[in-house]
Amino acid sequence: MTHQEKMxxxxxxxxxxxxxxxxxxxxxxxxxxxxxxxIHKVRKEKQxxxxxxxxxxxxxxxxxxxxxxxxxxxxxxxxDLALVSRLLHLY
Numbered sequence: 439m440t441h442q443e444k445m446x447x448x449x450x451x452x453x454x455x456x457x458x459x460x461x462x463x464x465x466x467x468x469x470x471x472x473x474x475x476x477i478h479k480v481r482k483e484k485q486x487x488x489x490x491x492x493x494x495x496x497x498x499x500x501x502x503x504x505x506x507x508x509x510x511x512x513x514x515x516x517x518d519l520a521l522v523s524r525l526l527h528l529y
Contacts, residue, residue, distance in 0.1 A: 445476040452477070 439447075452462045452473075459477075463470045502516040504525050514521055 445473075446480060448473070449476055449480045 448466060448468070452459070455462055457465070459473060460470055462468075463473050500516045501513050502522055504512045504514070504522075506512075506528075512525055514525065516522065
């Protein structure tokens, strides 16, 4: 068992023991400051990573279809509001 594995195991045992850090360290022959380091290290590893993740969202094509009374159909990108306005006012 590596030193890291041993310390991770001891942190788990400590968390289930209900003892104070000082009492647990005395019982196990550990330095309190060293054990506190390992407790923080284990807890940090257990926490989910926080922060932001970059996402790219592609906007789905959105079309508008204008059908004039004479049967002519025009399909345009609905995000171009100026063009939509001109087409509606043509007839």
